[in-house]
Amino acid sequence: MFESKKLPEAFISKADTLQILSGVLKKSLVEDLYVLLESDWKKNKTEVVRNIKNRFRGRNIVVRSSALNEDTNHYSNAGTFKSILNVNSLHEVSIVSAVESVIGSYKKKGAGDSNNRVLVQTQTIDVLSSGIVLTRDYNDSPYYVINYSDGKDTTTVARGLYSKTLKILKSDHVNIPLRYKTIVNAVREIEELVPNIALNIEYALKSNGQVVVFQVRPLIVAGEEHLVSDVDVFDKVERLKTRFRKLSQPTPHLAGKVTYFGDMPDWNPAEIIGSSPRRLAFSLYAEIITDDIWHRARTSQGYTDVNPANLVVTFGNKPYVDIRNSFNSFIPVGLSQPLREKLINFYLEKLKRNPQFQDKVEFEIVYTCYDLAFNKRSKELLKFNFSKEEIDQIRTALLHLTNNLLSAESIRADLGQNEELEKYREAFPAVKKQASPQERVERALNLLAMCKKMGTLQFSRLARLAFIGKILLRSLIDEGALDYMNYYRFLESINTVTSSFSADMEKLNNGNLKKTDFLNKYGHLRPGTYDIRVPRYDAHDYFSLIKASNSEGELGKKKFILDTEGYRKISFLLKKHGFRIDANELFQLTRFALEAREYSKFLFTKPLSDAMEHIAIAAEDLGFLREDISHLDLEAIKMAKDKDATSIKAQWGKRINKNRKDFVSNSCISLPPVIFSAEDFDVISYYDSQPNYVTNKKIQGDIVLLDGQADKKISGKVVLLEAADPGYDWIFAKKPAALITKYGGTASHMVVRCAELGLPAAIGLGDHLYELLLNANSIMIDCENQKIELKGMVS
Secondary structure (H helix, E strand, O other): OOOHHHHHHHOOOHHHHHHHHHOOOOOOEOOOEEEEEHHHHHHOHHHHHHHHHHHHOOOEEEEEEEOOOOEOOOOEOOOOOOOEEEEEOOOHHHHHHHHHHHHHHHHHOOOOOOOOEEEEEEOOOOEEEEEEEEOOOOOOOOEEEEEEEEOOOOHHHHHOOOOEEEEEEOOOOOOOOHHHHHHHHHHHHHHHHOOOOOEEEEEEEEOOOOEEEEEEEEOOOOOOOOOOOHHHHHHHHHHHHHHHHHHOOOOOOOOOOOOOEEOOOOOOHHHHOOOOOOHHHHHHHHHHHHOOHHHHHHHHOOEOOOOOOOOEEEEOOEEEEEHHHHHHOOOEOOOOHHHHHHHHHHHHHHHHHOHHHHHHHHHHOOOOOOOOOHHHHOHHHHOOOOOHHHHHHHHHHHHHHHHHHOOHHHHHHHHHHHHHHHHHHHHOOOOOOOOOHHHHHHHHHHHHHHHHHHHHHHHHHHHHHHHHHHHHHHHHHHOOOOOHHHHHHHHHOOOOHHHHHHHHHHHHHOOOOOHHHHHHHHOOOOOOOOOOOOOOOOOHHHHHHHHOOOOOOOOOOOOOOOOHHHHHHHHHHHHHOOOOOOHHHHHHHHHHHHHHHHHHHHHHHHHHHHHHHHHHHHHHHOOOOHHHHOOOOHHHHHHHHHOOHHHHHHHHHHHHHHHHHHHHHHOOOOOOOEEOOHHHHOEEEOOOOOOEEEOOOEEEEEEEEOOOOOOOOOOOOEEEEOOOOHHHOHHHHOOOOEEEEOOOOOOOHHHHHHHHHOOOEEEOOOHHHHHHHOOEEEEEEEOOOOEEEEEEEOO
């Protein structure tokens, strides 16, 4: 019988572990094995080869590493050493070559030892899928993490490359999907045999349902002491499920039988404030945009009034868009309630079938405007039992709305309001250095109020027009009236704040622009617009890092020139479809909207950033750090206006401690990118994302992971980061080869920036592919064919 007291011995090597397990497992099997010592091989390899041939008698074998320092109770060197698959056990030369290759990999890594093992096993055949199971996640939370690939190829196990990831809560109440039950039951048996240690188990599932165990090693998880018990995590998940069910109930003034939640539709919260923002960042974003500004802007443009409706909610620490609220806000005014209901339910069902479109809902799911591909695309509605009359009603309403929105006057009016906001901000009397916390809070709240009134409301409208412009251009491509070359040429001709920043950076570095002038213009920016912990550009140390970069200088903007026949063809199509603009006006309006959106964002973030600094200084005067204040919420800050300093400090301290405690405990919970049902809190799956590729270029280069540091050398490198906002524009001055982000939508900030610069990019990789790239050191991005290839893995 396997005894838990033998546990330390079991992890001396991979071979020892499998030998011990092979005689006791009932719900899985260990392939027939033979273990040799490195010293035995040196003494008499002829005898060892003979033993292998006699043991396996013609079966294909795998010769695997099993070094003493490969897997221990304290660390893991998974994937460090070689394993050779599909070796002919009758072919002496092949056996010798394989064993020598494995032992050679020990020496190459400085791990040579006469007591190292080499493990020889029968090659597993008839494989349905293979991968690894972690019995805790890397935060030591109670989840089974299954990383796997379907198909016969088991080399993905050895190389750490998996195409799919699934997390299963380790609660007894979880209904495990049938295809994973056999795997989980096999893992649970091993957990009983090796108790009280988190495990990393390599496996294969055969076509007959048999689970084969390739390896059991200790999993090195976060070293911090458990802050939340497993039972508390299970209770938290149950509360989240209850909250989901409550929010999913029908809402009288909105269409849609249910709602779903996603981290990237519409206002892209995962990209803008992160997948686990601090409380202050979330509450600032809610205050100036997602509580009500978002829908007030759309209502003013001719869409359905959804008030009251918050766009973003949180489950645990993770922000999600309420997708029913979002989709209702895209319905043009004038459609009947039954047709609205039918349309929303269609959108929800389509998204459920295609979760990979959650960051592209305006382009792939929802009809937010009329475009030239409507007649072709709307055929999908017939399959969902829409009548031709209903489709005509939708077409008419969308065309009317779109024609009304395609106006340069509205863009000028909103930009005018943004520029008035900047004048208002500059006209504010300076706050005295000795100002009280209450005075600074009052100034911050005034700035936020003006930011909403003259900043984000206008920005929201401009962003919608920019989306519509891109949708129309893409529909021209679908109709064959515009090719991708001219599409990207047009985008590269756009001139946003990025171009101005690069030009001013060049002037600054050449001594042709004063530091004060540069910082007056750009000093408010910070990588992480809503994160009070991140320094602004005008913070001394951060500015020094930015200024030291090799700037690209003023960009030679490409001119967009379409031939006469191209303009004629597009104008003809626009008129045929009922638009009141021609080709030239379409390109001018789209350019104006895209440039205006980026400039508007640049302007409204100035009072936002100033407000955050006033809050930070007020907090510092009361003895709090920025790290502390990041856990404060805006509601508590608003209450400070009428309190004395002692009361403010006490109330803020109490709120900070509560929110920090909630943040830490919520960090133990894993959540999916899209939530369709309460069961998605128990079994967390990750869809195959479709990144947004920019340009049609192909580039290969080394990866640099960037977490906001401006001191990393990124020139000529492929920059990898979770998400990027205007505060990351310094990246472009350092001349990277390409950009890759985890989060980002089809028309997001970085898509526009990269298109303008002609920089190859893959924006919005999603969870699984991004995590895979974290283990790579070199990749190839082929934007034209929309694929990414790993060229080198981190050892």
